[in-house]
Amino acid sequence: PDELASSDLVILWGINALATNIHQLHAVREAKKKGAQVWLVDTYETPTASLADRVFVVRPGSDGALALGIMHILLRENLVDRNFLSASVQGFDELKSRILPGMTPEKVCSLTGVGIQDLEFMAGAFGKARAPFIRVGAGLSRYGNGGMNVRCIICLPALVGAWQKKGGGAFVGTSTAGAFPMAEITREDFLARETRIVNMNQLGHALNHLDHPRIQSLYVYHSNPASITPDQNQVLKGLAREDLFTVVHERFLTDTARYADIVLPSTSSLEHSDLYRAYGTYCIQQAGPAIPPVGQSKSNWEVFSLLAAAMGFSEPFFRQSAEDLIRHILSIPVALRRGIDEKAFGEGKAVEIVLPEGYKTRFKTPSGKVEILNPAESHPLPCYLPPHGGKEPYRLMTAPSIFALNSSFREREDLRKQDKAMFLQMNPGDARDKGLQDGERVLAFNELGEVSFILRVTPKVPAGVVIAAGVWWLEHCPGRRSVNALTSQRLTDMGRGSTLYDNTVDVRKEG
Structure with missing residues (x-):
């Protein structure tokens, strides 16, 4: 890049x-x-x-x-x-x-x-x-x-x-996963039988409607679904079920952690050994802890190993330390690591993968070419398809905040102050048509829910579009709901991903 x-x-x-x-x-x-x-x-x-x-x-x-x-x-x-x-x-x-x-x-x-x-x-x-x-x-x-x-x-x-x-x-994006033998990490060979896979973008539906069997336990790590998952009202309804046993492995008391039956304290990246791969560069890194774990906090690897022992798994894999596993992974030769600065890598510094000459024109397709035509797709050729859209008059864009990373760092009061408030940005003409004034409290709503915002009128937003930047924790939301109370569980045309940018709302003055 x-x-x-x-x-x-x-x-x-x-x-x-x-x-x-x-x-x-x-x-x-x-x-x-x-x-x-x-x-x-x-x-x-x-x-x-x-x-x-x-x-x-x-x-x-x-x-x-x-x-x-x-x-x-x-x-x-x-x-x-x-x-x-x-x-x-x-x-x-x-x-x-x-x-x-x-x-x-x-x-x-x-x-x-x-x-x-x-x-x-x-x-x-x-x-x-x-x-x-x-x-x-x-x-x-x-x-x-x-x-x-x-x-x-x-x-x-x-x-x-x-x-x-x-x-x-x-x-x-880049994928440096190939720099490590991922099969040695994921160990899919341990899966004795096929199991049900639930799409996290439809967690609300899964917790409330999936049966045969019903979901009865939920283990959450590296995520805050109460904040970031679409159709927030359905997600919160599911998390509130009395018969759902929820464990959250976290560093902070997030929205999801507040619904947990048990909260397990997690280490940060400064407290455990790990391997790091990038999705925006061609760099990899290994690093050890800078400080010992704080209090009773444990890494993902430690918790999973302890759970494996308690559940009777006898495989030696689960009895390794993180350092043992890292040494094993790095002992396996992988082409993508060939030519890296081994000394710097061993010292814990980020190193760049050496890309082969002419890599950009070595297309990893059956033909070895850019395949504009793909008969395997439902639409063999690139074409225009309309988005989902909706019946409400304004397209809602759930934009990122420059002071947070989705819902991460919302525990930081200093960063929240930089964001000032939970704003809904709207074009001046649209605000005028609705009789709305800059700085007043408004409700954005659709069939999924309603969310309270402070209105920010700005010509930087085109007519017919409203912008809600950042994912706020519920305790900091004026109406105890964040923007994802307005986003649907509908999926994308490829990959069954989220459609967080494909929703519509109407807007009215609050009160």
Whole structure:
């Protein structure tokens, strides 16, 4: 990802990098110093707009249409790299004949809200850039059509041959899991029989309606579902069941911990040995404890080992210390660790994985090419799909806060003071139509629930959209409900993920 410093056009698409991708901003700034243009494509003018030369605001869930519209113009203006398409792309001809003719600028602009002049400018600049780079935000996938949106955007670098140029391409995330033999950690071979898997994005439904058998116990670690899970009212109803035995392994008394029958104190990363892998860089690290565990706190590994012993599991695996397991894992040769700085790694420093020459054009697909056409998908070609939407008049965007990480760090009073209050941001015209004033208490509501906010009227938000930044703990919410009381359990088109950005609300004055 640091290669983007060599790009001449950096597009931050659906990512509020100042809140969620701070570690990559150095490369963005380096690219700017070298003369690169930086664009922000998002549903409103986020704080990241301060880094951008151009800001393009799109309707929520319409990003796939925008990408297809850019492709239409690239083809029309002959700005595609035909040599790269011929040698390294499968399915472009089908995309060209079946999909792109229908994605005219007029249609795309009606779907996205982007003006025709802006659309033409985007396509022209992208097609003429030496090495365009797209940083794709995770939020783009959190719509009913999220998988298709990302699929469309990822096609763009292939059309102009950006993958073969230093600084060009696209980036969603890295996976350094391959640096460690994960099968030695997950030990799926211990699973004696298949067990039921519950989608955490539908926890509310599972706790209240799943039966044969009903869920009777819940063990929570590395999560705060009472705050972060969609359809909060259903989740809290399920957590409140008298017949549900809940154990929470935590460092803080979170919303979920308050529903626990037993709270087990957890160590922080400073108190135990561990291996670390990245999803935004190609770095790995091992580290030991900086301080001993505080009080009775124990790591995940310690608790799971103790539970295994109490439940009668006899496998030697569970009798290892964390340090023993780490030594075993690192004793197994893995290609992805070949060439790393072993001395620095052994000293507990973060080290970068050495990527092979030409890795960007070694596509891990059956054909070895960029596969625009995928017959295995329900939609074999990238196309426009509408988001779920809803019947209420305003699209609700559950944006990240720059002072928290989802619900993490909400125990910090100093950071909460930086956020000031739980705001709902609204366009001035929409506020005027509703007779609402900046700073007054309002209720956002839909069929799932209602949440109290302080209204912030700002032209940075387009008409028809409202923004609720950050996930607040219930004890700090004015109405004892956070924004996830308004988000649904509907799933995405690919991967069965959450649709946290694909909800609608109405707004009224409180009281």
